[in-house]
Amino acid sequence: MHRRTFLASLTGLVVAGPAAAQMKHDMGRMSGHGNHTMPVTSTLPVLPEGQPLQALPRLSNQSAVPGIFKAELAAEPGVVRFAEGIDTPVLLYNGTNPVIEAHEGDRVEISFRNGIPGQPTTIHWHGMPVPADQDGNPADPVVSGGERVYAFELPEGSAASYWFHPHPHGLTAEQVYRGLAGIFLVKPKDDPIPAEYGDTVLMLTDLRIAPDGTIPESTMTDFMNGRVGDHLLVNGQKNPQMAVALGEKRRLRLYNVTNARFLRLKFENASMTLIGTDGGLIEAPIAIDELLLTPAERVDLIVSFDKPGAAKLITLEYERGWMGPGKPDEAGKILLTANVSDEPAAATPPLPAKLRAIESLGKPVVTRRFVLTETMGGMNHGSMSMQGMDHATMSMPSDSMGMKFLINGASFDMDRIDEVSKAGQVELWEVINEADMDHPFHVHGTQFQVVEHEKDGKVTTPSYRAWKDTVNVVAGETVRILLRQDLPGPRMYHCHILEHEQLGMMGTVDVQA
Numbered sequence: 001m002h003r004r005t006f007l008a009s010l011t012g013l014v015v016a017g018p019a020a021a022q023m024k025h026d027m028g029r030m031s032g033h034g035n036h037t038m039p040v041t042s043t044l045p046v047l048p049e050g051q052p053l054q055a056l057p058r059l060s061n062q063s064a065v066p067g068i069f070k071a072e073l074a075a076e077p078g079v080v081r082f083a084e085g086i087d088t089p090v091l092l093y094n095g096t097n098p099v100i101e102a103h104e105g106d107r108v109e110i111s112f113r114n115g116i117p118g119q120p121t122t123i124h125w126h127g128m129p130v131p132a133d134q135d136g137n138p139a140d141p142v143v144s145g146g147e148r149v150y151a152f153e154l155p156e157g158s159a160a161s162y163w164f165h166p167h168p169h170g171l172t173a174e175q176v177y178r179g180l181a182g183i184f185l186v187k188p189k190d191d192p193i194p195a196e197y198g199d200t201v202l203m204l205t206d207l208r209i210a211p212d213g214t215i216p217e218s219t220m221t222d223f224m225n226g227r228v229g230d231h232l233l234v235n236g237q238k239n240p241q242m243a244v245a246l247g248e249k250r251r252l253r254l255y256n257v258t259n260a261r262f263l264r265l266k267f268e269n270a271s272m273t274l275i276g277t278d279g280g281l282i283e284a285p286i287a288i289d290e291l292l293l294t295p296a297e298r299v300d301l302i303v304s305f306d307k308p309g310a311a312k313l314i315t316l317e318y319e320r321g322w323m324g325p326g327k328p329d330e331a332g333k334i335l336l337t338a339n340v341s342d343e344p345a346a347a348t349p350p351l352p353a354k355l356r357a358i359e360s361l362g363k364p365v366v367t368r369r370f371v372l373t374e375t376m377g378g379m380n381h382g383s384m385s386m387q388g389m390d391h392a393t394m395s396m397p398s399d400s401m402g403m404k405f406l407i408n409g410a411s412f413d414m415d416r417i418d419e420v421s422k423a424g425q426v427e428l429w430e431v432i433n434e435a436d437m438d439h440p441f442h443v444h445g446t447q448f449q450v451v452e453h454e455k456d457g458k459v460t461t462p463s464y465r466a467w468k469d470t471v472n473v474v475a476g477e478t479v480r481i482l483l484r485q486d487l488p489g490p491r492m493y494h495c496h497i498l499e500h501e502q503l504g505m506m507g508t509v510d511v512q513a
Contacts, residue, residue: 045082045083048084049240053200056096056235059071059098067105070108071111073113074115076115078091097179097235104156104158122167124165125162125164132489132511138492159281161280163181163182176257176498177227181205192354199253204335205229221324221325225323225437226260239334241337241339243339245346246345247344250302261295264315264316265292265314267314268311268313269310270305273287273304273351275355276355280356281300283464285355292472294496307340308340321436360449365425369432370429370507372505375406406505407506417510423511428481431471438472440495441495445511448467448468450481
């Protein structure tokens with residue numbers, strides 16, 4: 001669908017984005033809606049900057065048995081003070097955004113409780129090779145007040161930077177932007193990266209906050225483009241700082257856990273070496289000047305701080321496609337500042353020239369095509385289950401009900417199987433983006449290898465082999481990936497702009513034994 005056709009349906013949209021959300025919020029407050037009585041202010045909260053970088057808390061292992069990680073996890077309302085004197089109601093896991101750290105070969109048992117009032121939820125173990133009935137997909141919700149146990153093995157070779165988040169259909173986007181996310185770090189038995197480099201987790205989120213500290217609901221522009229917040233945060237902090245010595249090398253793991261923000265990043269006054277992607281280490285270190293981290297993607301970096309002074313992790317401009325008003329200014333934001341002293345760092349071992357071997361998946365036996373499109377028009381009520389429709393209706397503005405993002409012309413149906421596959425079968429997937437904006441494409445249950453990109457008749461191949469579970473598909477581009485599902489059961493594939501997933505850009509492949 002052409003951009004001008006799509007935008008022609010938006011003539012009634014005058015104010016959108018953060019401004020519209022704020023206006024809606026303030027008007028509700030002034031009218032007494034929702035029993036709010038505190039006075040309305042017009043000044044947006046100022047988030048403090050430059051505080052010391054805080055590590056995300058580790059979830060403690062309750063098992064004393066080697067090779068078993070056991071813990072309790074609850075999703076429930078909480079309060080965070082992002083700005084001085086203002087409390088923000090959020091959703092959290094155990095009151096925070098925890099890190100689960102385990103090792104390949106371990107057995108994991110997580111006792112989960114849904115403490116979110118009035119909403120179902122799940123835990124999706126993003127990128128992890130877990131059985132289908134442990135994947136936390138939308139068809140397997142945990143009701144409000146309900147409990148379940150997620151249990152799975154971490155196979156050999158699964159060491160990587162994973163994360164976890166809710167995945168209830170129609171509520172995923174809201175529960176994530178309100179705070180539900182955590183890190184799952186699977187360590188190898190023998191790590192080739194020198195321990196002297198450390199291992200720092202940087203969880204990248206964004207936040208939209210109203211004058212009274214509450215998080216405004218999403219608007220039509222949010223659903224159309226994906227929700228982009230006003231503040232970029234690292235481990236819940238705005239532009240935190242860390243102290244490093246001159247010449248120090250740090251291992252930094254970056255996680256983009258935003259709903260829809262595309263992050264084109266570079267380090268000023270420091271050099272970056274890529275050592276890993278979504279599914280773990282790549283084969284050999286690669287020096288890079290910048291990187292693009294789309295929603296749900298992760299990178300594992302070694303950053304060398306070879307110049308004294310401030311080394312800043314900053315955003316660069318990236319045109320991913322934007323519809324309607326309210327396009328955010330993406331460039332020039334500072335995510336993190338490293339203060340490099342004049343004192344030289346202690347000598348550290350060099351990076352090994354080879355990190356791991358990644359074998360090609362080989363020749364595919366099946367080719368599948370997935371065409372991504374967008375449309376406006378009346379909502380097809382038969383395209384969702386009644387439960388899914390109710391959740392979607394509750395969580396989106398009425399104006400957005402005619403907006404759809406489709407795969408192969410179809411909107412997601414929880415009761416429909418879109419593709420049938422076989423466990424252990426190598427497949428070539430062609431993901432073709434005929435929409436007007438980029439879409440990061442995610443597949444549950446496995447890691448894949450990107451084979452090539454094609455746009456305007458030009459074919460390019462990746463300069464290195466890597467395991468991925470999310471790949472950006474630029475508007476007008478075809479991306480070809482090789483994948484193999486080793487565990488049977490239903491698996492989702494979808495755009496990881498969470499609002500687009502919610503408006504239909506998701507499907508199900510049934511992997512048969």
